[in-house]
Amino acid sequence: MIDLRRLHVLRAVAHYGTVTAAARALHVTPSAASQQIRQLARELGVDLLEPQGRGVRLTPAAESLLAHADAIQARWEQAELDLRAGHGTPGGPLRVTGFPVAVSVLLAPMAARLRARHPRLSVRIREAGVPDSFDLLFEGEADLAVVEATPRNPPMGDARFDQRPLLDDPFDLVVPEDHPLAGRDRVDLAEAAREAWIAPVPESPCRPHVMSACGAAGFTPDVVHHALDWNVTAHLVAHRLGVALIPRLAHTAPHLPVARVPCAGRPHRKLLTCTRRAGHRRPAVAAALEELRALARTAVA
Structure with a gap:
């Protein structure tokens, strides 16, 4: 054997x-x-x-x-x-993980809702990047993850995981508040082709999305600054050091003199929920997924 x-x-x-x-x-x-x-x-x-x-x-x-x-x-x-089929009420520990924006906008409010509705359930949140989230699921250290879809993720058909679409998070063009493109209802990215650009660091999962969106608009951005954190990116824009694409779910400091402008063609990143295979049937995980889907319906205005 x-x-x-x-x-x-x-x-x-x-x-x-x-x-x-x-x-x-x-x-x-x-x-x-x-x-x-x-x-x-x-x-x-x-x-x-x-x-x-x-x-x-x-x-x-x-x-x-x-x-x-x-x-x-x-x-x-x-x-x-x-x-455990006879114990259908969500209870016990539920270990969830996700990248920073997912934790702030989705997992934290999900945990608060679950605490109010299922007092026997104890949610434990761990911030982790996308590759680390898959590792934590594989190792049995996490029960549920919210991840960003990237080319480096396991295939959707990977037998170890159950990956399901959660929401599309559109990118907005972020410019100084007095920029000629500020205040527009929508902008074609080609109009920003000659601007200096601030882009995610090369290892960021969002980097390919930004470069692909600019490529689809017919240009390669002149990237003069790189940032890991979206608030850092927004501060660089506020100091007139360039323009940037920032996901709508990424909340930036409200006092900054910058403007978000929706983009034609709606470039976006996809967010997924992920469990181990069959893990979504566990009552605690099913309750968490239900809350996440409800939050996702109103997360992107």
Whole structure:
């Protein structure tokens, strides 16, 4: 019989990409993780890892085994749900995670609503970036995440996760309050093609959205400043150092002398809810998803 603990190590190697990263996440040494994989390979009589450059990659046999491993994990979670089916009232701890805007605009008010409606439920919020949120779900350290859709996310059909659309968050062009484009009902981004631009840092999930929106308008922005935080971006705009695209959900300091202008074509980013496969059926998670969907209907004016 396959040792499920060794199977979990293989799943971690596949998720994190290297034995070292998987070992770190599992709080074991790389040599211990490698030994678990070797023992699993001997039990099955197949090779599971093969050299690739300085690292390793999964063999076709390992990929096939992982499909079964993910199905086993999903069935195990479903078994837990079935055992608790008689306790349909949301209760106990609910661990949720999300990036800063999601926490501020969605997860915090969701937690407040759940506390008022389900006193037996204890919501625990953890701020985390998109990749870290998927890691926390995979590790069982989070039950629900609000993430931004990015090309680096696991595919929507990934058997480990259940990802569902929550809302589209449009980008507004943010300019100094006395800028010629300020006060317009709508602006074509091409009208800002000759401006100096402030863009998200290269590793930001929003960076591709900004560059794609400008590309769709027919130009490559002259990016002279980079920022990680949307309030920092707004302050740079307020000091007339450039213009920027800022998501509507990102609340900036109200005293700043800047104007938001909706964009033609409505460039936007997509926000998703994500649980482990079958996790959305848990009463606490289902209650949280219901509140999130209600908040999403009014979040973007």
